[in-house]
Amino acid sequence: MTRWRLTIEFDGGPFMGWQRQDHGPSVQETVEQALFRMTGELATLHAAGRTDAGVHALAMTAHVDVVKHLTQHRLREGLNALVRPAPVSVTDVSPVADDWHARFSCIGRRYLYRILNRRAPPALYKGKVWHVPVALDAEAMAEGAMHLVGNHDFTTFRSVHCQSASPVKTLDSLTVERTGEEIHIRAAARSFLHHQVRSMVGCLALVGRGRWTPEDVRTALEARDRQALGLNAPPEGLYFVEAIYP
Amino acid sequence: MTRWRLTIEFDGGPFMGWQRQDHGPSVQETVEQALFRMTGELATLHAAGRTDAGVHALAMTAHVDVVKHLTQHRLREGLNALVRPAPVSVTDVSPVADDWHARFSCIGRRYLYRILNRRAPPALYKGKVWHVPVALDAEAMAEGAMHLVGNHDFTTFRSVHCQSASPVKTLDSLTVERTGEEIHIRAAARSFLHHQVRSMVGCLALVGRGRWTPEDVRTALEARDRQALGLNAPPEGLYFVEAIYP
Structure with missing residues (x-):
């Protein structure tokens, strides 16, 4: 074998x-x-x-x-x-090796979330980006993202179907960058809760639209309550980028 | 109106x-x-x-x-x-203006050609790249490309269905660049003959595989003969990037 x-x-x-x-x-x-x-x-x-x-x-x-x-x-x-x-x-x-395990040996996971931020819908990248037609403020989103980095109870950003033993996770980085018509959000952690990246992106989009202040992200995090979540970003913008091993 | x-x-x-x-x-x-x-x-x-x-x-x-x-x-x-x-x-x-014309007022056209150069076929960019599983030498391709830049009779790189009055065109630039697993070929000219970009890319791919030397591209160009053409690259890797107006 x-x-x-x-x-x-x-x-x-x-x-x-x-x-x-x-x-x-x-x-x-x-x-x-x-x-x-x-x-x-x-x-x-x-x-x-x-x-x-x-x-x-x-x-x-x-x-x-x-x-x-x-x-x-x-x-x-x-x-x-x-x-x-x-x-x-x-x-x-x-x-x-026979004791190597794709899931349990993994010490880091990286995700990318792509938002197409322009009025017109996607043609070439249909199904590969989240289309947000309203202008987003990427700098405000980056500021909001900083409140999520670190060791926190991410209950607010956790799906009701999440099977993780604990809602406490360490988010190593969460960056927001505009490249042309797209906004790229990159997240890295040892592991994530179910729907965590999409939940975080959803809240950051509310910040980008000016509906939330960057500080509202911290308030939502500290609420430790799924009801405090603004919006779950759709799956089509999310990419599993890489799994890291020792 | x-x-x-x-x-x-x-x-x-x-x-x-x-x-x-x-x-x-x-x-x-x-x-x-x-x-x-x-x-x-x-x-x-x-x-x-x-x-x-x-x-x-x-x-x-x-x-x-x-x-x-x-x-x-x-x-x-x-x-x-x-x-x-x-x-x-x-x-x-x-x-x-009423006398502005998308085709006749255009003074420049830019194309991008994407080659996915790895053994495994594309999944995410299926139909959006030309998959070349054999390793290509992008530097040799770039050297071959330089022979095509300038004012030339591009008969070798012209489809039999081409309706252009003359096979003489000025190719302003033709660059080859490796970015990760992809090779990007960018072409700019006032106008192109039918199949010109795909024909040029096809020849450059032969150079990349080592079947042609960079100088063979010049020989093919100077032959002014469609029979001297190595290979027409497939359409799925080609992107019309931009039309330029005064």
Whole structure:
């Protein structure tokens, strides 16, 4: 048996999310089925993070145990041929130690959130950005973001379906930057609560529109109450960028 | 009557190209039909350039004459509502002089060509890049590109369907730059022959793979013969970036 580490890029648009679901296609199932067709093995893929429906990944990390002997080249090429036409691409594979775990060995996760901030809707990046037609003040958003960095109880920014043992997390960084017509929000932490990035982006968008002051973000955080949340940003702007390992 | 200048972003994937066709959807027809539904007028849209099937535009410029009185806001919002769900977005509209012409007044055109140069196929940018799985030498490509800059007879790089009066054109710049896994080729000229950018990119890709030397590009150019062409790059990597006016 070999434990393989996989790096996977995917367009979340057609999927119900990363995790296998009864009611629709998932990235996990797509890759697991491709592997089954290659090896005849019903193996389970474990990922660094479970993304929601519509959320994309530039480089999700996962692992899977395979009994059949395969070369790196054969595994990657085989999976990429068999996942077609799903918008999933295995960009890298490498053998890892048997106790290496994509989720539990992970010491850092990075996300990017893309807002298209112009009046006209997206054409080229449809389904790949959150379209906000009202002008946003990126500097005010960056100021609001600073209140969230650090070790906090993020109950306000947590989905009711969140399975994390504790709402206390350390947010290492949260930056807001305008590049042309887009605003890019980047978040890094050891781990995130369910919907945390989208909840934070939603509040920052309220700051950008001038409905909230930057300080209102701190007030919402300190409320430790989901009702204090302004708005959950939609999934299509969110990208899982990278999982970091020791 | 008002002559309107429109700036249009589109994903070329589902279209037979810019120009109205009998056998399938075009960007021109999509926008003309939206305008007809707004105004009842059968107006013709004139563009700075006619892109092929699958070619994208970040900002195509076009003009159209409209009798009905409309505000800028109303025209842009109306068109964007009515082109749905086609991946077309009117990002800007402005009134121009009656003798202003999107094609004939244009003094410069810029294109971008995106190559995804990695082993694994694209997932997020499927249909938006040319996937070249073999490693390309971007520096050799840049060297080859320099032979094409300037005033030349571009017969080698011209489609048999090209309607231009002369094969002699001045290529103002042609740059090749690697950014991560992508190679970006940027071309600027007053005007281009049909398939010129894709033909040039095709030859540069041969240089990048080491099949041609950078000097072979000059030899192909000087042959003034379509048979000397190495390869036509596919449409999905090509973007019309901008039309320039005095």
